[in-house]
Amino acid sequence: MFGGFYLALKEAIKSTLVTQVIAQMKGLIEEGEWVVGTRIPPEPELVKQLGVSRNTVREAVQALVHMGLLETRQGDGTYVRSQSELGATLMRRLRRSGVEETLEVRHCLEREAARLAALRRSDEDVQILRLCLKLHDEAMRCRNIEDFLSADLALHHAIVAAAHNSVMLDLYDHMSEAVRASISSMIPKLDHVLVHRLLDLHHELVEAVIAKNAEAAEVAARKHDEVVQTMLQERATQESEA
Amino acid sequence: MFGGFYLALKEAIKSTLVTQVIAQMKGLIEEGEWVVGTRIPPEPELVKQLGVSRNTVREAVQALVHMGLLETRQGDGTYVRSQSELGATLMRRLRRSGVEETLEVRHCLEREAARLAALRRSDEDVQILRLCLKLHDEAMRCRNIEDFLSADLALHHAIVAAAHNSVMLDLYDHMSEAVRASISSMIPKLDHVLVHRLLDLHHELVEAVIAKNAEAAEVAARKHDEVVQTMLQERATQESEA
DNA sequence: CACCATTTGTTCGTATGTATT
DNA sequence: TAATACATACGAACAAATGGT
Numbered sequence: 401m402f403g404g405f406y407l408a409l410k411e412a413i414k415s416t417l418v419t420q421v422i423a424q425m426k427g428l429i430e431e432g433e434w435v436v437g438t439r440i441p442p443e444p445e446l447v448k449q450l451g452v453s454r455n456t457v458r459e460a461v462q463a464l465v466h467m468g469l470l471e472t473r474q475g476d477g478t479y480v481r482s483q484s485e486l487g488a489t490l491m492r493r494l495r496r497s498g499v500e501e502t503l504e505v506r507h508c509l510e511r512e513a514a515r516l517a518a519l520r521r522s523d524e525d526v527q528i529l530r531l532c533l534k535l536h537d538e539a540m541r542c543r544n545i546e547d548f549l550s551a552d553l554a555l556h557h558a559i560v561a562a563a564h565n566s567v568m569l570d571l572y573d574h575m576s577e578a579v580r581a582s583i584s585s586m587i588p589k590l591d592h593v594l595v596h597r598l599l600d601l602h603h604e605l606v607e608a609v610i611a612k613n614a615e616a617a618e619v620a621a622r623k624h625d626e627v628v629q630t631m632l633q634e635r636a637t638q639e640s641e642a
Numbered sequence: 643m644f645g646g647f648y649l650a651l652k653e654a655i656k657s658t659l660v661t662q663v664i665a666q667m668k669g670l671i672e673e674g675e676w677v678v679g680t681r682i683p684p685e686p687e688l689v690k691q692l693g694v695s696r697n698t699v700r701e702a703v704q705a706l707v708h709m710g711l712l713e714t715r716q717g718d719g720t721y722v723r724s725q726s727e728l729g730a731t732l733m734r735r736l737r738r739s740g741v742e743e744t745l746e747v748r749h750c751l752e753r754e755a756a757r758l759a760a761l762r763r764s765d766e767d768v769q770i771l772r773l774c775l776k777l778h779d780e781a782m783r784c785r786n787i788e789d790f791l792s793a794d795l796a797l798h799h800a801i802v803a804a805a806h807n808s809v810m811l812d813l814y815d816h817m818s819e820a821v822r823a824s825i826s827s828m829i830p831k832l833d834h835v836l837v838h839r840l841l842d843l844h845h846e847l848v849e850a851v852i853a854k855n856a857e858a859a860e861v862a863a864r865k866h867d868e869v870v871q872t873m874l875q876e877r878a879t880q881e882s883e884a
Numbered sequence: 885c886a887c888c889a890t891t892t893g894t895t896c897g898t899a900t901g902t903a904t905t
Numbered sequence: 906t907a908a909t910a911c912a913t914a915c916g917a918a919c920a921a922a923t924g925g926t
Contacts, residue, residue: 416893422708455895459704466664466705472912473903489731494809501809508754508810509747516746567736567743568750571813659914684891695915700892716892717923 421450421460429469430484439477440470468492487574494578500632506575507625509568510556514605514621517562518614525562529606532558540599545587553580555602562609586635598627659694663702666692671711672726681719682712710734729816736820748817749867751810752798756847756863759804760856767804771848774800782841787829791822797844804851828877840869
């Protein structure tokens with residue numbers, strides 16, 4: 401990599417107290433200190449910890465609410481709604497379009513990631529990939545839908561992670577999160593033949609990445625996508641019949 | 643397309659006055675009523691037009707400021723900083739990584755878009771592509787850097803637009819915007835041989851899309867990417883020499 | 885340079901509706 | 906049902922910064 405060449409930045413100098421608090425709370429959320437779905441400390445607690453006035457805390461909280469990161473419930477408390485601003489914003493944007501468009505972009509990232517992963521994967525990546533594949537096969541036997549979906553997403557995440565491009569990984573993860581509900585509702589009606597074909601392709605894909613064979617990895621990713629496309633079309637015909 | 647299958651939505655009912663004002667102002671910005679870089683009406687004016695109190699207006703403005711859409715300057719006014727929330731958020735995220743990562747994802751979208759464009763382009767797309775190519779060649783002769791860059795971006799935008807995937811197009815455009823400054827600073831030092839090779843590839847790419855030849859389009863996009871990679875490496879070596 | 889109008893920033897107070905206890 | 910706490914919205918006054926005369 402040819403380093404030291406970053407995007408032009410303009411902000412930096414602007415820092416009110418509220419802005420700092422926002423940055424700090426956003427940091428806590430994005431670092432995972434404040435877990436999604438849980439309740440954050442009550443306002444008096446935040447006032448003590450951050451050392452600012454209650455008004456400032458309130459203003460920062462409201463800003464984060466409007467950004468989609470937090471959610472306030474009267475008489476209850478404020479909860480974490482999303483782990484990243486990009487995720488929340490992207491989610492709002494993706495909701496305006498059909499799932500097909502999101503899946504198409506997601507696959508596009510996946511295919512390039514497969515190619516790059518074959519070129520760049522580390523030894524540590526290999527270990528993670530093998531582990532994911534093992535869990536994936538086990539979850540398959542248990543036939544628990546949610547567990548299987550989680551294992552599937554973890555495997556694909558690991559492949560994209562092995563490409564070592566953080567922007568690509570972020571976009572991919574957020575898109576996976578966005579389509580998860582849709583996919584989950586789709587799985588129960590699947591053709592078993594296709595599912596097994598999918599599992600074979602997962603093995604083929606991982607092996608290609610481990611073998612550092614970029615072309616094979618890309619081909620496997622493409623075949624994987626074609627199977628998913630077929631599943632979607634089957635589901636569509638089922639829907640129109642019902 | 644198999645329609646009527648959208649992402650699960652949760653929000654919907656939450657509507658305070660501030661939220662409504664935020665939505666309204668965001669709409670004005672995204673529709674282009676309030677142009678980027680210009681000043682929006684002063685608070686008293688907004689109070690009259692929207693029929694809410696100044697505090698409510700201020701809260702909405704602050705929310706939009708924290709989202710990156712607006713920028714306030716005391717004693718001067720409030721200015722439009724970005725046209726879309728996704729653009730602003732994505733920009734902040736991309737700033738944290740090197741340009742290389744962004745360019746890599748952008749190329750990935752571009753390649754898939756080229757393939758899809760060849761499959762889906764309409765007759766109207768063809769007209770637009772030919773026009774962009776013509777303007778592109780003319781800008782080339784004038785040797786004005788900014789004009790040439792604009793024509794180049796317009797051409798690539800048209801190709802991605804011809805793929806008819808709005809999510810892909812949005813992401814691509816915002817990434818182009820994010821790297822524009824970096825590319826602009828890179829152009830003056832370019833090798834003329836490479837530039838002409840790039841122009842030839844632009845023609846090859848557009849013709850492939852018009853001919854509905856998906857494989858050729860993807861190949862041309864990949865070759866285009868390789869040339870850009872070469873340019874980046876040349877620039878990197880020049881930097882290290884200086 | 886001083887002055888002034890404009891515009892945003894800050895901090896009060898008050899009224900009203902709503903959720904929790 | 907009554908009491909309490911909180912969120913929301915409005916209004917008003919003053920402070921601070923900017924741009925032009």
